[in-house]
Amino acid sequence: MMDGIPDIELPPRDNNRRETLKTIASAITGSALLSTLPWLSPLKAAPAGKSPSDKVRLGLIGTGSRGQYLEEHLLKTPGAEIAALCDVYPPHLQAAQQKIGKPVTHYKDYRHLLDDKSVDAVIIATPLYLHAPMCLDALAAGKHVFCEKSLALTIPECKAVARTASQSPKVFQIGHQRLFHRATLYALQQVKAGDLGPITQIRAYWHRNVNWRRPVPSPELEMLLNWRVHRKYSAGLMTELASHHLQVANWFLDSPPLACIGYGSINYWKDGRDVFDNVNVIYKYPKGVSFIYDSLSSNRFYGLELQIMGPKGTLELETAKFYAENPPPAPGIIQLINQIERGTLESVALADRSWVPDLKKDTKGTPLPEDPDHDDGTGLSMAAFVNAVRLGEKSPAMIEHAYRSGVAALMGVIAMEEGREVAWPGGYA
Amino acid sequence: MKTITLPLPDWRKEAILFAACLVLAIGLNVYAIATFQTPWAELVTEMPVVLALALLVYTLLAAGRIAGYALKHLIANFERKNTGRKS
Known part of the structure; x- marks a missing residue:
């Protein structure tokens, strides 16, 4: 342990x-x-x-x-x-x-x-x-x-x-x-230990470049095999993919979402499906925290990730890494070399400091322990x-997780389909 | 065709030169640790960087020496040709 x-x-x-x-x-x-x-x-x-x-x-x-x-x-x-x-x-x-x-x-x-x-x-x-x-x-x-x-x-x-x-x-x-999942359990421990400070935002995405259809031997099997793309049988990307990340958000924030808004459409796979092929939903949680989610079926460049952010660090759970906002300084010799390089190569100012864009920090992060068998x-x-x-x-907690994530995913679907803010519908008791 | 004989490197001299580079790199590491107030364990943990730095300095020196040797050789040839014409 x-x-x-x-x-x-x-x-x-x-x-x-x-x-x-x-x-x-x-x-x-x-x-x-x-x-x-x-x-x-x-x-x-x-x-x-x-x-x-x-x-x-x-x-x-x-x-x-x-x-x-x-x-x-x-x-x-x-x-x-x-x-x-x-x-x-x-x-x-x-x-x-x-x-x-x-x-x-x-x-x-x-x-x-x-x-x-x-x-x-x-x-x-x-x-x-x-x-x-x-x-x-x-x-x-x-x-x-x-x-x-x-x-x-x-x-x-x-x-x-x-x-x-x-x-x-x-x-x-x-x-x-x-x-x-072992890395997720460690991440939770880090959050509880205050390594991130208070969680201020959770962001997740799941991007694929597939039509989500299976080969159908005969037309009458279409609904049976491709149920995921038909609204009568499926709620699409929110229930099939987002529910995983929503479950983690509910878990780490120790609360279901208060409300959500979102937009979705079928902008690429116009093949008779009636579930959205892209979804974009923002969930409101207590203490002013938001969970921002999007999913695509037409681009896989960014793959999937779940980012938990606080003033002291960021956890990326799908790649199982922790990034401190202020990582420990580089070794002295590296700092010296960098200083010499800066002194010789960056003597001409390109612009005022305020112009410098806040590009993503190129830090390697600390790996979270993962299961050796993956x-x-x-x-x-x-x-x-x-x-x-x-x-x-x-385990009553398991039922609560099932309920909160299942309902949160459907709130997102309703928000997109009806174009309105959807409030948490309360418990099941 | 003229036969050019290249002398074998003087290994002892090269080893001393590389050791000097290494001492210089270790000295820089000590200076960096003291300046940036990083852990003294970096004397050991940063040894690969120190070795790489020593190798870099040695290579730069070698390049300078080769260039110097080539220049010296060219000047000597030039002078020899000029002296030949005069006589």
Whole structure:
């Protein structure tokens, strides 16, 4: 452990997840930070043994790209057994089945999977519009639920899922892996320690240069495979991408947004889609702090980044670096050389000092500790979910994160679609 | 065709010259640490920079010496030709 942060180092090769989790458990136990990160608590439990009673039997609903990514992690998670699969698209189902390497029960209708009494918990990795009905049905069927982000397609649905999850005795977890990401946990520690001073602004962007479409074997599968670009099934860039950064903003500012305004349009991919291909939203948080977000589908030069800024420094979480506003001085010899260079090369003034533009500081920054296996947090989030189910350990904070980020993303969508300021709609209770 | 014989470098002399450059660079490091009030650990941690600086000074000296040698050679040739014409 270092500076009160759980030392969640994974070994270089991920061939013994059981031993890894034992190491994590011992590191997390007694961590001072644990009280503020309750969703990490299940990781302190000893990993499951090999007896069948120690196994958590999981049903994977949705076996597309994200579902299969979660499946790969689950196959390496001690105590996890994928007992059933469900998808309406046979090629995805077949691919997921092959990854397991042995035949498991599979369903086309998720309600039949929920009727399977041998399944303890479900992993929901389906299109956004299905999240709410599936979560509600699963909780009603007495299943523990892991639901991929974002929480739901509408704010009333978000409220319904969060309310039901909080009232249910079952575990509910959302797929915001940054809650388990090592560098992000260190960054939070830096913020709490005052390394940035008070947060004065958060800025995030996610830029891609793709049309977001998948190849469709026949036209009737268009809505099924390209649901992301159709408003009836998706809320577009805000729920698919921005919700991740909104979750971190809510977390680091310890509050949901008060309100937001924004503009969005379809300015490049005019291919029949009805979700924006570019979004630009400003969220207002308490204490005069703003979160500025934009996402593009037509330029990838700047990629993605999340910048947390204060008077003493900047954290860039996607590249896991901290930049001090006043970095320690360069070594003496370098300063001397620079002084000699300045004396010989810059003797002619180009302009008055006030003209000099405030260009970006070219500092290298201090790297935040990252997971040696480059786990983005998904591996640990799966392990935490399985342990939470095994221990029956609910985390209300997890439901709050799911609700706040899901609703904040939808506030942005409404602000852009209706051209007005959208206020925080309150809690779900 | 005239055969030109190049003398082998005097390694001992070159080593002394490089050591002098190194001492100069270390001296600059000490001066910089004292002037800018940076940690004395930089005597060790900045050794790669000091070595690079010493090498730079040595290279500049070598370039100067080669240029001097070439100039001296040219002047000697010029004088020899002029003396030949007069006689």
